Ligand code: CP
């Protein structure tokens with residue numbers, strides 16, 4: 002496996018499937034008395050330049066369960082926000098810690114961090130990718146009985162970081178992905194191109210949510226206004242009208258389909274309260290699975 006995990010395409014399909022199966026294993030045994038603690042004495046630095054509930058807590062508790070320790074570094078806590086070059090931070094942290102998880106704006110920042118750090122770097126979300134989220138989502142789809150090589154996923158809404166990671170996963174594993182996005186809010190053209198280069202997936206952008214959702218196994222959505230886009234909120238609310246998941250749209254998916262959302266959710270915008278709270282919603286399983294699959298990732302990446 003590569004030293005760093007910055008995007009889904011950093012993995013081979015075999016490595017990805019192995020992580021999911023190890024994530025399921027950690028779900029069974031992690032946190033129990035007598036469970037293995039392979040990262041005893043190891044420390045993960047967690048740099049956050051954006052807010053987080055799930056990513057912060059799942060990585061921190063995951064490290065504890067692995068026998069290690071996590072350091073939470075908010076924007077106020079480090080010299081990065083005062084202009085220290087990322088490569089200097091990366092080199093200094095590498096002298097203390099065994100891994101770095103970073104949530105920031107530009108993908109280039111995590112790439113610079115990874116190339117300067119001698120320890121593994123994990124992308125905890127950038128404007129372009131959210132690979133840890135999609136690992137947890139794939140684990141959730143698999144535990145709900147879907148075949149990751151054959152399923153059909155409909156992504157409804159904003160073709161942003163989470164959608165980009167779904168595009169990479171579809172091409173890596175070979176499943177069908179339909180993205181229903183308003184004009185101007187499609188996934189990154191560069192990610193689409195790079196992922197399809199030797200991709201096996203059937204990935205297409207459509208304009209009609211019902212067309213995407215037809216016979217889908219998984220309906221997925223993300224917020225319409227992501228972190229850092231707050232000033233565009235009004236324009237986005239107008240542009241995304243009709244691109245929410247409601248009971249009507251869910252009715253066009255396959256019987257037994259599940260609904261996923263990375264969270265945080267804005268009920269009444271990208272998803273209705275009825276669907277969020279309904280029997281087909283898998284959103285809190287996804288949130289839980291973040292921790293288990295990230296434990297698998299940390300175990301794999303941090304030498305011990
Ligand atoms: N899904 C996710 O990454 O949630 P947080 O922003 O709370 O970390």
Ligand code: NVA
Nearest residue numbers: 161223227228263264
């Ligand atoms: N697209 C969202 C995901 C939050 C987990 C954001 O970037 O804010």
